Amino acid sequence: MCSAAQSASRGEYLFNAAGCAACHTDVDNDGPPLAGGRALKTPLGTFYSPNITPDPVYGIGGWSDDDFVRALREGIAPDGSHYYPSFPYTSYTQMRHEDALAIKEYLFSRDPVARPNRSHDLPWYLSFRQLLWLWKQMYFEEGELKEVASRTTTWNRGAYLVLALGHCAECHSPRNYLGAIDSDMLFAGTRSGPGGGAVPNITPDVQTGIGGWPRGDVAYFLQTGAMPDGDYAGGEMAEVIDEGLSRLDRSDLEAMAEYLRSLPPITHRIERPEESSVDETREKDPWE
Amino acid sequence: MIRLRARLLVSAIVLTIFAVPPLIAEMNVDGMIKYRQNVMKSLAGHVGAIDRLVRGQVPLMDQLDMHATAARDISQTITTLFPANSIPPEAEFAGATVATEALASIAEKPEEFKKAAQETVDATEELVKVVQTGNKQQLPLAFKRVGESCKGCHKDFREKKE
Numbered sequence: 001m002c003s004a005a006q007s008a009s010r011g012e013y014l015f016n017a018a019g020c021a022a023c024h025t026d027v028d029n030d031g032p033p034l035a036g037g038r039a040l041k042t043p044l045g046t047f048y049s050p051n052i053t054p055d056p057v058y059g060i061g062g063w064s065d066d067d068f069v070r071a072l073r074e075g076i077a078p079d080g081s082h083y084y085p086s087f088p089y090t091s092y093t094q095m096r097h098e099d100a101l102a103i104k105e106y107l108f109s110r111d112p113v114a115r116p117n118r119s120h121d122l123p124w125y126l127s128f129r130q131l132l133w134l135w136k137q138m139y140f141e142e143g144e145l146k147e148v149a150s151r152t153t154t155w156n157r158g159a160y161l162v163l164a165l166g167h168c169a170e171c172h173s174p175r176n177y178l179g180a181i182d183s184d185m186l187f188a189g190t191r192s193g194p195g196g197g198a199v200p201n202i203t204p205d206v207q208t209g210i211g212g213w214p215r216g217d218v219a220y221f222l223q224t225g226a227m228p229d230g231d232y233a234g235g236e237m238a239e240v241i242d243e244g245l246s247r248l249d250r251s252d253l254e255a256m257a258e259y260l261r262s263l264p265p266i267t268h269r270i271e272r273p274e275e276s277s278v279d280e281t282r283e284k285d286p287w288e
Numbered sequence: 289m290i291r292l293r294a295r296l297l298v299s300a301i302v303l304t305i306f307a308v309p310p311l312i313a314e315m316n317v318d319g320m321i322k323y324r325q326n327v328m329k330s331l332a333g334h335v336g337a338i339d340r341l342v343r344g345q346v347p348l349m350d351q352l353d354m355h356a357t358a359a360r361d362i363s364q365t366i367t368t369l370f371p372a373n374s375i376p377p378e379a380e381f382a383g384a385t386v387a388t389e390a391l392a393s394i395a396e397k398p399e400e401f402k403k404a405a406q407e408t409v410d411a412t413e414e415l416v417k418v419v420q421t422g423n424k425q426q427l428p429l430a431f432k433r434v435g436e437s438c439k440g441c442h443k444d445f446r447e448k449k450e
């Protein structure tokens with residue numbers, strides 16, 4: 001049995017791996033850490049992240065363990081309402097129960113901030129959360145990630161970090177008109193990522209993904225933001241690295257790299273047309 | 289003789305008014321954007337080369353000073369590369385036909401942009417000092433600061449693409 005301090009420390013590590021700080025802090029307006037309010041602009045509207053500090057009124061201070069795990073793994077709030085998939089429970093559902101609790105333990109060790117949540121800015125027809133039940137029936141598969149026996153321990157660790165905790169597919173995949181990830185194009189990048197910008201193809205396709213990156217450079221990028229050509233990450237990815245990935249063990253970053261390099265390569269060029277000499281787009285984002 | 293001098297003077301004035309200013313004052317927006325992109329790519333090229341050297345992947349440490357010095361010199365020009373009409377939304381009004389990843393925040397937060405660019409200047413100057421004094425222990429840390437400064441600027445002032 002580990003102590004609360006040990007659990008919080010483990011929780012901090014998992015919290016960094018899960019990238020919670022990047023979305024739940026309103027960096028643009030110098031908002032307090034984890035107090036929410038960060039705008040996530042999408043083609044469906046603008047979502048504002050909620051306060052996840054342990055404030056009992058505006059944050060999650062009144063949540064039970066079950067409330068927290070249910071939110072992460074089922075996308076259901078303590079009042080029973082459904083979360084929009086802007087909250088990546090679609091990936092977090094694959095998280096282990098004990099890891100979710102360790103993250104909660106860490107969050108509850110942080111300072112509470114009494115900052116009210118901001119309502120999402122969505123068209124009227126998307127404001128009925130009851131409809132999200134139907135969306136979940138179509139696109140959401142609940143359940144912990146299963147280990148693949150035929151793969152190495154490192155690969156399985158990488159899969160867990162990429163799919164469940166890091167929720168990389170949420171930003172690095174194109175979505176359909178209803179905001180669901182195109183499962184045939186997982187990790188193939190999108191020109192309509194969160195915030196409206198392009199998010200690159202991270203499958204090991206040599207021409208349009210990271211297949212041409214030297215071995216070792218993927219883990220190095222996750223740690224530092226440095227790309228093989230000397231360029232550096234910017235935007236949200238720089239925050240994900242600074243606030244999370246750079247704090248992970250090198251072995252975990254290498255595991256993530258091993259998993260990413262094992263994905264089926266998908267040819268999907270993300271650069272804007274004027275920057276690309278050939279059209280190798282296999283499938284277009286519906287939002288383009 | 290006086291008439292000849294007067295003609296020369298008038299010619300000089302006419303040339304000054306109609307010929308010289310366009311050569312020195314007119315900016316081709318597309319050209320500016322492409323120039324900036326090439327300069328930034330050359331900076332990335334030097335930084336990427338330094339990265340390989342610092343990580344011990346290439347046994348050409350005698351070239352480190354050259355790359356560090358070039359990175360420092362180029363970084364000193366960064367703030368000159370973003371005239372207002374070459375970044376959104378002005379660039380479009382100015383007739384730009386090529387894409388730019390520069391964000392409007394450069395014009396909206398000029399002091400913050402200047403500060404971020406200055407950090408790259410300071411970091412590369414520090415790196416050059418470390419390289420030239422042969423302080424190998426300080427090298428990874430000095431280079432890390434350069435990388436952090438690149439990332440810091442890209443985070444707020446460049447359209448994401450990574």
